[in-house]
Amino acid sequence: MQYFLGTHQPGWLSKTQIPLFVSIKRLRGYKTLPKAKAPWGLDSGAFSELLNHGRWTISAPHYADNVRRINEEIGNLQWASIQDWICSPAVLQRTGLSLKVHQTKTVDNLYKLRKLAPEIKWLPVLQGWNVKSYLTHLRMYRTRGFALEKEKLVGVGSLANRQQSEELPEILTALNAEGLRIHAFGLSLVGLKKVSNMITSSDSMVWSFVARRRRIKYGRCQERHLVCNNCLSYALSWRRQVLSQLLCAA
Numbered sequence: 001m002q003y004f005l006g007t008h009q010p011g012w013l014s015k016t017q018i019p020l021f022v023s024i025k026r027l028r029g030y031k032t033l034p035k036a037k038a039p040w041g042l043d044s045g046a047f048s049e050l051l052n053h054g055r056w057t058i059s060a061p062h063y064a065d066n067v068r069r070i071n072e073e074i075g076n077l078q079w080a081s082i083q084d085w086i087c088s089p090a091v092l093q094r095t096g097l098s099l100k101v102h103q104t105k106t107v108d109n110l111y112k113l114r115k116l117a118p119e120i121k122w123l124p125v126l127q128g129w130n131v132k133s134y135l136t137h138l139r140m141y142r143t144r145g146f147a148l149e150k151e152k153l154v155g156v157g158s159l160a161n162r163q164q165s166e167e168l169p170e171i172l173t174a175l176n177a178e179g180l181r182i183h184a185f186g187l188s189l190v191g192l193k194k195v196s197n198m199i200t201s202s203d204s205m206v207w208s209f210v211a212r213r214r215r216i217k218y219g220r221c222q223e224r225h226l227v228c229n230n231c232l233s234y235a236l237s238w239r240r241q242v243l244s245q246l247l248c249a250a
Contacts, residue, residue, distance in 0.1 A: 006205025160186030
């Protein structure tokens with residue numbers, strides 16, 4: 001399983017060989033973009049976009065242009081997330097739209113982006129809230145001509161806040177049975193212990209949240225900062241510990 005280290009520090013792309021997961025929101029303001037040393041994944045920022053605005057404020061053509069520039073200047077882009085529509089209750093309440101509408105808009109966006117920028121490795125994203133709704137979304141993709149079982153990777157969203165629930169393995173077991181190679185968004189060690197054998201990759205930046213909340217200062221950190229919530233040394237140590245614990249549990 002490939003584990004992407006989530007970060008809001010784009011400069012790390014030029015500093016480490018570890019696969020990173022970086023939001024496009026953190027890259028838009030850069031006049032000069034860093035050169036990536038390793039393959040990395042691009043986060044669309046869907047959760048904050050929809051929760052803050054109740055809609056996508058950037059059009060598909062504008063988003064495609066942004067990603068095209070990022071792909072050309074940074075390099076090593078393994079895949080870019082589409083502008084999916086999260087299906088968690090909080091986001092549905094914010095947009096005022098139904099789960100089905102969110103799913104339809106997600107499929108529409110993949111269609112648009114692949115027409116606009118076919119050279120980009122766009123990551124299809126499945127959205128839902130229970131096993132039935134995720135499988136319904138899979139059929140919606142098929143109806144539009146997308147055979148997701150033939151894709152190199154398929155993102156599965158709206159999972160991160162249910163890592164303690166048995167719904168998580170149930171959902172991924174069902175999608176795994178459909179022949180999908182899955183990237184599970186936002187899984188920390190709690191969720192990975194349940195489903196790491198069912199997925200191809202995942203990502204998390206929970207390390208930063210934990211460091212900020214617990215005021216962690218990593219013992220081997222040589223930086224002058226008081227808390228390691230933006231610290232590459234601590235982030236890499238945290239990732240090593242997660243992968244080590246998964247290996248021991250296997």
